[in-house]
Amino acid sequence: MSGPPVVIWAPAVKRLLRYSDLVPCLEEVLGQFSHRDNAEVLQPVRTAVPLRKHHGFMLSMPAYMENRGVLSTKLVCFYRREEGSPLPSTQATLLLLDPRVGNVKAVMDGDVITHMRTAAVSAISAKLLMRPEAQVLTIFGTGHQARSHYEVFTEMFAFKEVRVWSRSAGVPAVGNRSWPTLKPTSSIK
Numbered sequence: 001m002s003g004p005p006v007v008i009w010a011p012a013v014k015r016l017l018r019y020s021d022l023v024p025c026l027e028e029v030l031g032q033f034s035h036r037d038n039a040e041v042l043q044p045v046r047t048a049v050p051l052r053k054h055h056g057f058m059l060s061m062p063a064y065m066e067n068r069g070v071l072s073t074k075l076v077c078f079y080r081r082e083e084g085s086p087l088p089s090t091q092a093t094l095l096l097l098d099p100r101v102g103n104v105k106a107v108m109d110g111d112v113i114t115h116m117r118t119a120a121v122s123a124i125s126a127k128l129l130m131r132p133e134a135q136v137l138t139i140f141g142t143g144h145q146a147r148s149h150y151e152v153f154t155e156m157f158a159f160k161e162v163r164v165w166s167r168s169a170g171v172p173a174v175g176n177r178s179w180p181t182l183k184p185t186s187s188i189k
């Protein structure tokens with residue numbers, strides 16, 4: 001008999017997840033995914049359920065790593081929001097299962113993981129593709145992705161300037177690094 005799942009919610013994810021661990025881990029699994037070996041990473045195309053009445057979608061994003069014994073799925077809902085809406089545009093939850101018996105081992109907040117994973121993958125692309133002499137980081141938007149991209153890009157690279165263009169001021173901090181209070185269209189030197 002398996003016990004109930006552990007719940008790992010946003011404050012714990014923020015405390016435990018570091019770009020310095022996440023980036024090398026993602027580099028490794030992205031490499032494995034490219035091998036197209038189903039025993040390494042099996043990640044079917046995500047399923048989208050339209051939430052027409054609410055102007056959104058629910059995505060279901062399963063993945064299985066047979067060699068590592070990792071089975072998980074992310075559920076994420078995202079919406080078209082009116083400007084100034086207090087509602088979040090994206091909300092995500094992750095389930096971690098035991099592939100041997102199918103029980104759910106952990107239910108995790110997926111918001112922080114989504115913010116950090118998406119930014120970390122962008123930073124990995126930049127590591128491979130960015131011109132070495134690049135000095136200016138430009139970010140469109142001041143939402144969650146903008147902030148997490150700011151965090152990981154300034155942690156991994158040495159820019160002389162960060163330019164931010166948005167139609168609204170910024171969201172609160174994602175990780176433990178501060179970013180300046182942003183007005184729409186800011187330049188941080």
Ligand SMILES: NC(=O)C1=CN([C@@H]2O[C@H](COP(=O)(O)OP(=O)(O)OC[C@H]3O[C@@H](n4cnc5c(N)ncnc54)[C@H](O)[C@@H]3O)[C@@H](O)[C@H]2O)C=CC1
Pocket residue numbers: 078089090114115118140141142143144145146165166167168169171
């Ligand atoms: N591929 C992936 O894995 C993921 C993709 N996303 C996508 O990234 C985007 C951003 O997501 P979040 O940061 O979580 O959203 P958010 O709602 O926190 O932030 C969106 C930002 O964009 C700004 N914005 C909206 N329209 C604009 C315009 N016309 N010109 C300039 N700025 C504008 C808003 O003012 C806000 O600052 C979304 O499109 C989302 O669907 C988000 C998470 C994961």
Ligand SMILES: O=C(O)C1=NCCCC1
Pocket residue numbers: 076078090092114
């Ligand atoms: O992959 C994700 O996570 C998301 N993709 C598109 C929209 C929001 C979240």
